[in-house]
Amino acid sequence: MKPMMSHRAIALPALHCRDITVTYGDSVALSGVSVAFEPGLIHAVVGQNGAGKTTFARVAAGLVKPEPGEILINGEPIEPGKVKAARRAGVELVHQSFALPPSFTVSEAIEFGATGQSPLFTSSQLNRRWREHLHSLDVTVDSSRRIRDLPVETQQGVEIARALVSDARILILDEPTAVLSPSGIERLFERVRMLKARGVTVILILHKIREVLGIADTVTVLRGGKLIAAAVPCATIGPRELAELIIGTSAPSDDAAVVIGASTPTDQAYAITASVPPFLKMENVSTQSDAEGPSLEEVSLSIRPGEIIGVAGIEGNGQRALVQAIAGLVEVPSGKLVLGGEDIMKRDLGDRRSMGLRIIPFERNTEGLSLSSSLWENWSIARLLSKGLLDFVSPQALKRESVATLDAWSVRYAAPTQRAGSLSGGNAQKLIFAREIDQNAKLIIAAQPTRGLDIGATLFVWKAQREARNRGCAIILISSDLDELFDISDRIIVMLSGRIAAEFSAPFDMAKVGAAMTGADQ
Incomplete structure (x- = not known):
């Protein structure tokens, strides 16, 4: 398919990328991408994971050098692969993973990102210096607070404020909505519209079509590192047509449309047999606090076989503590935990696994896999946990079993001996x-x-969970994507500061769930 080009005349683009190509070894991240962004507008760049969106943003910000490729800012070429050159030309990038030092105060963090400021200052001077700048961007925060103590959306506001210290004229935001509540997304969009009104060119790397059509003036589509559509006016394209460009098929399935925000979830709950007793029952469970987030405070929850409970909430509100408590990885000083009718308060993770508990961890590369070990070894660890010290173990038999299972799950690999770190x-x-x-x-x-x-x-993951549910498994699904939760869950609970703030049944209401996530309904 040839790239779709906007018919809108562009005299002098704010950002013009010509023939951008980026390779990492044998992998091509971007291939001959050429696109121009008109000044003073909001531009969205979309595509599946691996399409090249973040690489494109990093090229534009001078963090990655294209070979070949040319970057022009307001018609003037800049040296590619040079952050200082891009910043001097007025380009700033706010990364998906926030980069401000967590131990700094807000004013210190902004000063850290500023240029041309005096190296000598006091805390009170810094607070006065940046208070007006924060206010001008509608960022309401005490500038003396530490970055680590701020809510996620406030941290993002400070990141944007830092990026605009040097009067940037092109602001690139990489996946800015990924960690925000629905109300937080709307506040972000209000801030972006304000920047547009001031003449700033904003480029948003987004993953939801609903968000694209709600905020952007143009949309650019990447697929497999190639340009599919360049700066198409959003007013001329509908959600299904945009979905087809992103996915590369003429008729996206209903679930695929939900994943990319082209349609709303079905909210069709699975029929739960109320007479079946809960497989997991938590009563007033509290945990000790740790450095990874708030502790649980008197959490009560039950889930029956054949039920999917979705757990919503802004990240860091007790979701990890919930998993640790059920798994037996954190001390539970008060409350009651029952699994399969048995008290498990004094049972370790191995015992709980033998009773049927399984965990898909938050971080697959650090908590779920040993990247330096082979595929068959990673798969076999679960089998080895169920064996005694004197039980005979046949590596060859484990390899054969792993191959059969990996093939059944459609895992693409070259050999069972390859390292897990080589997988996508x-x-x-x-x-x-x-x-x-x-x-x-x-x-x-x-x-x-x-x-x-x-x-x-x-x-594939959605299908696997539904099939497990239909076989009678109870599933607790923790996700920051409300569309995912709405489409697959039978019930949804909202975690806020270590407590269950609300519970919802289908049909789900985005506004109500979002309000519960921020405490606005209390």
């Missing part, structure tokens, strides 16, 4: 699912199971 994100997640969802699984906790996956892998 989607295949790595399939490997974890293949290991965890076995015939003895009765309660599956899936923590952010589709994060970083492309549409195909996401749909």
